[in-house]
Amino acid sequence: xxxxKKHIAILGSTGSIGTQALDVVRAxxxxxxxxxxxxxxxxxxxxxxxxxxxPETVVIGNAEHFEKVKSxxxxxxxKVFCGKEALADVVQTERIDLVLTAMVGYSGLLPTLKAIAAxxxxxxxxxxxxxxxxxxxxxxxxxxxVNIYPVDSEHSAIFQCLAGEDYSKIExxxxxxxxxxxxxxxxxxxxxxxxxxxxxxxxxxMGAKITIDSASxxxxxxxxxxxxxxxxxxxxxxxxxxxxxxxxxxLVQFTDGSMKAQMGLPDMKLPIQYALSxxxxxxxxxxxxxxxxxxxxxxxxxxxxTFRNLKLAYEAMExxxxxxxxxxxxxxxxxxxxxxxxxxxxxxxxxxxxCMASIPYICRPTYEDFVQTDIETRQLAKxxxxxx
Ligand SMILES: NC(=O)C1=CN([C@@H]2O[C@H](COP(=O)(O)OP(=O)(O)OC[C@H]3O[C@@H](n4cnc5c(N)ncnc54)[C@H](OP(=O)(O)O)[C@@H]3O)[C@@H](O)[C@H]2O)C=CC1
Ligand SMILES: CC(=O)[C@@H](O)[C@H](O)COP(=O)(O)O
Ligand SMILES: [Mn+2]
Numbered sequence: 001x002x003x004x005k006k007h008i009a010i011l012g013s014t015g016s017i018g019t020q021a022l023d024v025v026r027a028x029x030x031x032x033x034x035x036x037x038x039x040x041x042x043x044x045x046x047x048x049x050x051x052x053x054x055p056e057t058v059v060i061g062n063a064e065h066f067e068k069v070k071s072x073x074x075x076x077x078x079k080v081f082c083g084k085e086a087l088a089d090v091v092q093t094e095r096i097d098l099v100l101t102a103m104v105g106y107s108g109l110l111p112t113l114k115a116i117a118a119x120x121x122x123x124x125x126x127x128x129x130x131x132x133x134x135x136x137x138x139x140x141x142x143x144x145x146v147n148i149y150p151v152d153s154e155h156s157a158i159f160q161c162l163a164g165e166d167y168s169k170i171e172x173x174x175x176x177x178x179x180x181x182x183x184x185x186x187x188x189x190x191x192x193x194x195x196x197x198x199x200x201x202x203x204x205x206m207g208a209k210i211t212i213d214s215a216s217x218x219x220x221x222x223x224x225x226x227x228x229x230x231x232x233x234x235x236x237x238x239x240x241x242x243x244x245x246x247x248x249x250x251l252v253q254f255t256d257g258s259m260k261a262q263m264g265l266p267d268m269k270l271p272i273q274y275a276l277s278x279x280x281x282x283x284x285x286x287x288x289x290x291x292x293x294x295x296x297x298x299x300x301x302x303x304x305x306t307f308r309n310l311k312l313a314y315e316a317m318e319x320x321x322x323x324x325x326x327x328x329x330x331x332x333x334x335x336x337x338x339x340x341x342x343x344x345x346x347x348x349x350x351x352x353x354x355c356m357a358s359i360p361y362i363c364r365p366t367y368e369d370f371v372q373t374d375i376e377t378r379q380l381a382k383x384x385x386x387x388x
Pocket of ligand 2: 152154176177213214215219220268
């Protein structure tokens with residue numbers, strides 16, 4: 001009798017997480033079957049991925065590329081759709097077991113909600129979704145009895161440390177942060193840094209948006225909020241420590257004082273594979289960590305005065321409601337403009353803080369409130385950045 005394969009949809013298959021997920025699938029083709037792939041603009045790569053993995057359905061976000069993708073894939077009997085609604089529809093396809101959310105930003109919210117409502121387990125890389133609407137997502141997952149498996153390296157580390165443990169015995173978790181390319185630098189130094197400087201992450205090769213977030217410590221702020229929702233924690237139970245080598249991926253301290261850490265070389269294929277194959281732990285030939293190559297694993301307190309984004313994220317989490325949605329939308333606009341060389345690095349926390357102070361607070365937001373908050377915050381962020 002053949003082994004049953006897990007049927008997977010990968011949303012954002014052409015990105016850093018998406019391409020590494022396909023590497024994992026390629027190495028374990030006896031375990032996984034790709035049913036859906038999607039991309040926003042990169043039609044060439046999407047077409048070649050489809051011709052290799054032969055999904056049933058593919059979605060290209062940007063309508064400009066639709067005809068090109070369609071004419072390349074229809075001869076291979078692959079259905080091609082385009083646009084946001086199509087993405088939210090195809091994740092509901094009956095045979096899909098697991099949806100890997102590997103797209104970037106707020107765009108992950110609707111397809112993730114639709115996939116959960118259709119009873120699909122989620123391998124969650126797209127942290128912005130949980131940041132924006134963590135309560136809505138975790139509530140929907142509970143109702144639909146679906147699991148959310150973390151892909152983010154720190155959250156995968158915590159999830160692995162918690163295997164077989166009682167979550168009510170968590171005293172606190174400690175998220176490690178590399179500190180990014182500007183660790184130890186002053187505000188004066190940060191005034192003049194460029195996109196090129198900010199894109200040089202010391203340990204990880206990732207998409208542009210998350211790399212800028214790592215440099216500004218917003219990534220760690222988003223991860224603090226992500227951890228709250230994934231593991232059901234209070235703000236006081238979530239700590240951040242700077243660990244420049246990125247070998248310890250995060251830690252859990254239990255109520256008896258014992259600590260568990262998960263370690264390994266910085267390689268996203270491991271957490272991706274763990275999330276895709278859970279509860280099975282598959283073999284891999286990923287390079288192994290050797291203590292003797294790292295005689296100095298070091299730790300520092302994060303500098304939340306210079307890197308204000310981390311403090312703003314704690315504030316947004318503590319305030320709740322739509323505040324983290326405001327933080328996220330303002331940050332997405334600021335990062336987009338920084339990557340377009342239109343604003344300075346230090347404008348990022350300024351505009352996030354301004355938007356958090358100005359957009360009306362909603363204590364118990366509905367999905368429609370999040371949509372409206374996201375739109376209004378993006379408009380305000382642009383007005384603040386360009387003083388129009
Ligand atoms: N990269 C990493 O190591 C890690 C990433 N993450 C998280 O995973 C997510 C993906 O990050 P990463 O892979 O680095 O990002 P990339 O920018 O490398 O890839 C993003 C993917 O999403 C697609 N995409 C872009 N915009 C949209 C949109 N509006 N709607 C739908 N799809 C879209 C892109 O398509 P196209 O190529 O056509 O533009 C691409 O396939 C992020 O939320 C990030 O925070 C978390 C931990 C580590
Ligand atoms: C690989 C991964 O999970 C990233 O989120 C990474 O943690 C970014 O590094 P920073 O610790 O610099 O934010
Ligand atoms: Mn991370």
